[in-house]
Amino acid sequence: xxxxxxxxxxxxxxxxxxxxxxxxxxxxxxxxxxxxxxxxxxxxxxxxxxxxxxxxxxxxxxxxxxxxxxxxxxxxxxxxxxxxxxxxxxxxxxxxxxxxxxxxxxxxxxxxxxxxxx
Amino acid sequence: xxxxxxxxxxxxxxxxxxxxxxxxxxxxxxxxxxxxxxxxxxxxxxxxxxxxxxxxxxxxxxxxxxxxxxxxxxxxxxxxxxxxxxxxxxxxxxxxxxxxxxxxxxxxxxxxxxx
Numbered sequence: 001x002x003x004x005x006x007x008x009x010x011x012x013x014x015x016x017x018x019x020x021x022x023x024x025x026x027x028x029x030x031x032x033x034x035x036x037x038x039x040x041x042x043x044x045x046x047x048x049x050x051x052x053x054x055x056x057x058x059x060x061x062x063x064x065x066x067x068x069x070x071x072x073x074x075x076x077x078x079x080x081x082x083x084x085x086x087x088x089x090x091x092x093x094x095x096x097x098x099x100x101x102x103x104x105x106x107x108x109x110x111x112x113x114x115x116x117x118x
Numbered sequence: 119x120x121x122x123x124x125x126x127x128x129x130x131x132x133x134x135x136x137x138x139x140x141x142x143x144x145x146x147x148x149x150x151x152x153x154x155x156x157x158x159x160x161x162x163x164x165x166x167x168x169x170x171x172x173x174x175x176x177x178x179x180x181x182x183x184x185x186x187x188x189x190x191x192x193x194x195x196x197x198x199x200x201x202x203x204x205x206x207x208x209x210x211x212x213x214x215x216x217x218x219x220x221x222x223x224x225x226x227x228x229x230x231x232x233x
Contacts, residue, residue, distance in 0.1 A: 004161070035221075040225065041225055041226070042124075042207045042209070042223025042224050042226050043162065043207075043223050044223070045219075045220050045221065048219050048220070056219075056220070091161055091162075095219070106164050107164065107219070107221065108164075109154075109161030109163065110161050111159070111160050111161045112160075112161050
């Protein structure tokens with residue numbers, strides 16, 4: 001169990017460029033989530049996959065954002081025509097299929113991908 | 119609309135002291151309340167969590183106190199250590215289908231424990 005892996009860890013891009021982040025969840029975790037965190041704020045929910053199905057998207061996910069999980073394993077988050085307001089840390093998380101405690105599934109976060117739009 | 123309000127924004131405690139962080143929520147449908155710990159450059163890590171059918175949960179030096187009628191919950195860190203210095207986030211969600219996926223986070227508390 002190597003944890004949730006995110007790549008790249010840091011990305012600096014010019015405004016208007018497209019960027020893509022990759023997330024590899026913990027193996028056998030069927031649920032995968034994307035959150036966004038800006039400085040001084042808590043993470044904000046963006047979207048959620050169960051296997052390959054994208055079950056929910058936040059209103060924060062504008063039409064410039066697209067997330068995929070084509071085979072129910074790794075996921076990508078693409079941001080098109082980046083804006084300075086997109087600068088943030090993008091967090092991926094995963095949780096297992098079966099609840100392992102009465103509290104429900106523990107959600108494990110990766111170390112995040114920092115995006116700076118200049 | 120901020121559904122989970124966290125205070126204080128920052129906290130300085132001496133080694134061995136008690137750190138107390140408070141959160142209040144608005145959505146009465148929330149029924150899962152975790153606390154996450156985040157070190158610089160790292161993702162949040164689950165510390166402890168509680169459901170509203172109990173008023174207190176303790177794990178080692180960490181205790182959650184929960185007041186359902188007041189819609190408030192707090193994290194107490196006993197015998198605080200310099201290694202506890204981190205940002206702490208409270209969160210809340212509605213338990214759904216076995217996965218508390220849509221966590222709503224507070225803004226965080228930066229805890230500094232002086233040696």
